Amino acid sequence: MADFVSFPKRGLVCVSGPDAATLLDGLLTHNVAGAGPKACVYTAMLTPQGKFLFELFILAPEAGTYWIDVSDPASFAKRLSLYRLRSKVTIEDKSEANVVGAVWRAEALPTGTICYADPRHPDLPQRFIAPRVELPSEVEDAFAAYEQARLSLGVPNLAADLLVEKDFILEGLMDEMGGVDFHKGCYVGQEMTSRMKRRTTVKTKLCRVRFDGEAPAFETPILADGWEVGRMRTGGSGQGLALIRFDRAQKAISEGQELQAGDQTVRLDPPNWMQVPS
Template sequence: MTTALSHAVLKSRALISLSGENWRDFLQGLITQDVDTLAPGQARFGALLTPQGRLLFDLFVVGREDGAWLDVQAQSREALILRLTMYRLRAKVTIAADEAPVAALFGEGRAPQDWIADPRLPALGWRGYGAAAPADALEVDETAYDVHRLALGVPGPADWGSEKTYPIEANFDLLHGIDFQKGCFVGQETTSRMKRRGQIKNRMLPLTFDGAPPAFDAEVLTGDRRAGEVLSGQDGRAMALVRLDRIDGELTADGKAVRVDRPAWLPL
């Protein structure tokens, strides 16, 4: 049966291998996601935060028989290895770069058995680590995958940067990126307080407009009041960090009309 799946090698992503008898305990106390119950062949989305609770590194933890992979931004891999090594102390865990390629498979159809479901949203498809694509999958570049992700209203690393955004503002809580039941992790106090109080003023939401995207960091305005700022985007669609109490009126950015397009998975 012919599939309508697209296959993209994600050159912006890279792997870190964790192994050793203490790898679970080591990682459990650091990141936003639970790994105690992670099974081989399963992936979970999460992050390592600053002690003040801001996003430092996004990651997917991928269970393996003898440890785990961390699927991370390629440009940040060495910095994350250094950070993890700093936290390691006496833990019996081996941390090393792994050169297996990272890829995404998305669209209509069923992925082969060795592909792993993206834990954020089913519509994002699957992630593969050295896995072969179906023979009839359409080969596309990473830009096509980013178009697909943005169409679903899911922000990416270009939107949250490093040490400037709280994970809840980047919708990690709604994309299964934070386990609020797992106990302590770096930055947990601030993250839990934001969720517990339920007073989330800002979130990343997609904007639609005609033509080229407004400039990165361009102000989103409602009249003459600031409603947010534009983040990454492409023709017709961009991500923005917006104030939830100022998105119902007529909005502009860089002098053009823009509209918030709230995805169905994101309740307000």
């Protein structure tokens, strides 16, 4: 069993200055006031049309300074800078000097590492930020072990399981995981996100699925009697996540049809914390 896993596609961006909180609050699905040295705010950055861009885990080691764990940190820093205008804010990509990841045994990490609870699910391992030069080596299959743990809980990694600028965060279960504050002030993409929550039923969502053997490839169509009811996203051995159109899938299942992804039979297995569309 691995002690920890580093996330090769994620990095650390530091946003600081007198206007840092104001800038972030106007862009993200959660206010950053709840962030602290070990208190994480889980949130997202969207397009003006409400489509997914970045999934963020934010800490505040001190007042006015925010450490942001994000996939593709260079792209995030560049997009954030477009909104900075005349704000008194410094945006720094600190990924070369720091590693972000998850840890099962915190004592295996060097002194100075910051560990904090993953806000998406209490059974996920803690996340961490550590100096890159001091990080010890990890076992070869650590990422596979982490992915199996994540998938077994049905927890999405939106950076891997949603399509950027195409999918919506409510399809990615972000409200169920506490990543959206529906009572905060305006932010980019708020209108569409609020409309989906309050005025319509979200019929398409990421859902844990089971199958025998290896996972179907990413974006493999899931069919029922030749009609598409979803698409495969991240998969592991015997389990994965798929973006499912629930009204179509449930109708097919009620009629005795199997769901097929390539040559695999797929079974829906939503976790008990997920709000399944009726």
